Amino acid sequence: MKNKKTQKQSNILRFYSFTKGFRAKFLISVLMVVVAVIANYMTPQVIRVTVDSVINDNPFNLPGFMSSWIDAIGGREMLRTHIVICAAISLFFAALSGLSNYASRMNLARACEGTVARIRDTLFDHIQHLPYAWHNTHQTGDIIQRCTQDVDLVRNFVSDQLMECIRTVLLIAVSLALMFSMNVELSLLVTAFLPVVIGISLGFYVVTGRRFRVADETEGELTALVQENLTGVRVVRAFGREKFEIDRFNQKNEYFTNLWVKLGKIMGVNWGLGDFMAGFQVLVIIVAGVFFVERGTLTEGEFLAFTAYNSMLVWPARNLGRLLGELSKTTISSTRLFDILDAEQERDCDAPVKPDMNGDIVFDHVNFGYSDSSEVLKDVSFTVKAGTTFGILGATGSGKSTLMYLLDRLYELPEGCGTITVGGVDIRRIDLAHLRSHIGIVLQEPFLFSKTFRESISDGAARHDEETVRHYARLAVIDDAIENFSQGYDTPIGERGVTISGGQKQRVAIARMLMQDTPIKVFDDSMSAVDMETDAKIRKSIQHNVHGTTILIAHRITTLMNADQIMVLDHGEVVQLGTHQELSQQEGIYKRIFDMQSGKSDPDFPQEVS
Numbered sequence: 274m275k276n277k278k279t280q281k282q283s284n285i286l287r288f289y290s291f292t293k294g295f296r297a298k299f300l301i302s303v304l305m306v307v308v309a310v311i312a313n314y315m316t317p318q319v320i321r322v323t324v325d326s327v328i329n330d331n332p333f334n335l336p337g338f339m340s341s342w343i344d345a346i347g348g349r350e351m352l353r354t355h356i357v358i359c360a361a362i363s364l365f366f367a368a369l370s371g372l373s374n375y376a377s378r379m380n381l382a383r384a385c386e387g388t389v390a391r392i393r394d395t396l397f398d399h400i401q402h403l404p405y406a407w408h409n410t411h412q413t414g415d416i417i418q419r420c421t422q423d424v425d426l427v428r429n430f431v432s433d434q435l436m437e438c439i440r441t442v443l444l445i446a447v448s449l450a451l452m453f454s455m456n457v458e459l460s461l462l463v464t465a466f467l468p469v470v471i472g473i474s475l476g477f478y479v480v481t482g483r484r485f486r487v488a489d490e491t492e493g494e495l496t497a498l499v500q501e502n503l504t505g506v507r508v509v510r511a512f513g514r515e516k517f518e519i520d521r522f523n524q525k526n527e528y529f530t531n532l533w534v535k536l537g538k539i540m541g542v543n544w545g546l547g548d549f550m551a552g553f554q555v556l557v558i559i560v561a562g563v564f565f566v567e568r569g570t571l572t573e574g575e576f577l578a579f580t581a582y583n584s585m586l587v588w589p590a591r592n593l594g595r596l597l598g599e600l601s602k603t604t605i606s607s608t609r610l611f612d613i614l615d616a617e618q619e620r621d622c623d624a625p626v627k628p629d630m631n632g633d634i635v636f637d638h639v640n641f642g643y644s645d646s647s648e649v650l651k652d653v654s655f656t657v658k659a660g661t662t663f664g665i666l667g668a669t670g671s672g673k674s675t676l677m678y679l680l681d682r683l684y685e686l687p688e689g690c691g692t693i694t695v696g697g698v699d700i701r702r703i704d705l706a707h708l709r710s711h712i713g714i715v716l717q718e719p720f721l722f723s724k725t726f727r728e729s730i731s732d733g734a735a736r737h738d739e740e741t742v743r744h745y746a747r748l749a750v751i752d753d754a755i756e757n758f759s760q761g762y763d764t765p766i767g768e769r770g771v772t773i774s775g776g777q778k779q780r781v782a783i784a785r786m787l788m789q790d791t792p793i794k795v796f797d798d799s800m801s802a803v804d805m806e807t808d809a810k811i812r813k814s815i816q817h818n819v820h821g822t823t824i825l826i827a828h829r830i831t832t833l834m835n836a837d838q839i840m841v842l843d844h845g846e847v848v849q850l851g852t853h854q855e856l857s858q859q860e861g862i863y864k865r866i867f868d869m870q871s872g873k874s875d876p877d878f879p880q881e882v883s
């Protein structure tokens with residue numbers, strides 16, 4: 274409980290830090306609201322004085338300086354003959370209220386949008402630096418919802434509800450002050466209603482708060498479901514899963530709808546009860562007011578002003594419920610935003626180094642598991658000599674990609690679980706950006722942004738000229754295919770462009786990686802979707818034109834057979850290490866697969882390791 278309270282307080286303080294540079298505007302906005310509220314409340318006072326002391330003969334019940342001013346301009350008689358002055362004063366306060374409201378809104382909009390833009394920038398920046406493991410354990414749809422809808426809720430709160438809260442508290446305070454200055458008994462009667470109205474609001478705040486959180490989380494799940502469905506549209510179509518997906522969506526949507534229907538019902542009761550209380554309060558004040566006027570303890574003008582203030586008070590008091598409801602939603606949204614901002618970013622060690630990355634890569638007694646329960650890599654040791662090609666073969670799930678995740682520090686190798694060094698330097702000591710910018714990786718299912726072929730290949734590279742792009746496209750054996758598109762290298766690909774085949778995608782990704790010209794290049798099963806002939810062409814062109822250390826991960830022996838060293842991984846353990854000549858003669862997994870794939874054993878057997 275204490276923690277929750279501290280968390281809420283710290284959330285408010287943390288939001289405060291985002292307002293730096295905009296605080297003066299927020300302050301002006303609040304001051305303008307104060308002026309607007311006071312100006313607003315002056316009109317009933319003008320009516321009171323006009324009725325009681327200008328039209329009737331009661332003494333002016335006004336502060337000294339105002340009475341002196343009235344005397345100076347000719348007193349009651351002058352005002353009586355020029356009643357338009359009273360109307361003009363009333364108009365002045367109405368105009369002042371309007372102008373102050375305008376100034377408040379303008380300053381608030383600037384301050385609020387600036388603050389929210391800063392929150393958005395901070396979130397995006399933070400997400401860019403969160404570990405790969407964090408992204409793997411969070412649904413994309415949910416993250417998107419937090420960065421859009423939750424930010425919007427916070428923004429609405431700051432731009433509308435926060436100022437509304439300030440205005441409401443001011444309205445209540447000013448109303449009560451003016452009422453008490455006119456008639457204490459009647460004011461006490463009005464005040465007696467306040468705890469009831471505010472109590473009801475608070476009750477609803479408590480009831481709706483928890484439900485809003487569930488509704489918000491469900492909306493996140495719904496967004497995630499739609500996002501997953503759109504990303505996997507090909508699988509949905511290929512497996513005829515449309516009905517299954519529609520049912521799944523309908524089920525979640527129905528649950529979500531029911532949550533909001535229930536919330537709507539609760540809010541309906543809240544509004545109904547609020548309406549009843551407001552009507553009742555107005556009735557009681559009118560009846561009591563008439564009684565006081567009859568008794569002579571309240572003037573007619575005061576009665577008019579009183580009923581005006583009472584009506585002005587009814588709305589803010591009722592509004593408190595809505596504002597508290599919004600506050601509960603905003604608290605939830607802000608917690609969800611800070612959940613992201615609190616996630617720990619990838620960190621370098623205290624004094625990161627930037628060594629030459631052309632050295633040997635050494636895995637020394639590496640043990641690793643994604644969770645405590647299962648170990649994916651078991652005492653893995655091997656050396657990739659600088660400038661050589663190193664092949665890794667292994668069944669699905671044997672831990673090949675995990676080795677590369679560790680090398681690229683997408684997952685950190687914990688202390689005491691062995692070491693990975695490049696040129697003799699432990700990679701945990703290497704500057705993260707330096708490490709990654711020197712290791713190029715092509716994945717089995719590469720991701721291409723929505724760009725043209727030219728932009729995709731030169732993405733992030735130092736040079737972008739046409740000849741260089743073509744050179745790397747030729748190395749990846751994709752040049753001819755690109756030329757076949759009507760717009761050639763300017764053809765847009767990805768979401769809003771043409772759809773290219775899996776093999777073409779892999780080759781564009783290979784060209785992109787080669788163009789980065791990193792000293793270490795990793796091909797993680799990245800030729801699985803190209804035919805064997807193209808695979809051979811790519812390997813040949815890379816072998817003759819590209820320098821540096823190459824790590825080839827594959828299920829096809831032909832992809833690996835020319836490597837200087839080949840390692841066979843089985844259930845996370847190194848079981849064989851040698852050249853193709855050596856391994857193809859040793860009894861073991863490599864020979865068995867080689868025989869299978871070269872057709873020496875059972876021809877009905879699968880042609881790739883799985």
Ligand SMILES: Nc1ncnc2c1ncn2[C@@H]1O[C@H](COP(=O)(O)OP(=O)(O)OP(=O)(O)O)[C@@H](O)[C@H]1O
Nearest residue numbers: 409643649667668669670671672673674675676798
């Ligand atoms: N992010 C992750 N979180 C938890 N477990 C994971 C994660 N990535 C992989 N694994 C598990 O680790 C094991 C090794 O996976 P890895 O991807 O390294 O295998 P692989 O040899 O590259 O397989 P493939 O040839 O199919 O790509 C598998 O059991 C897999 O389920």
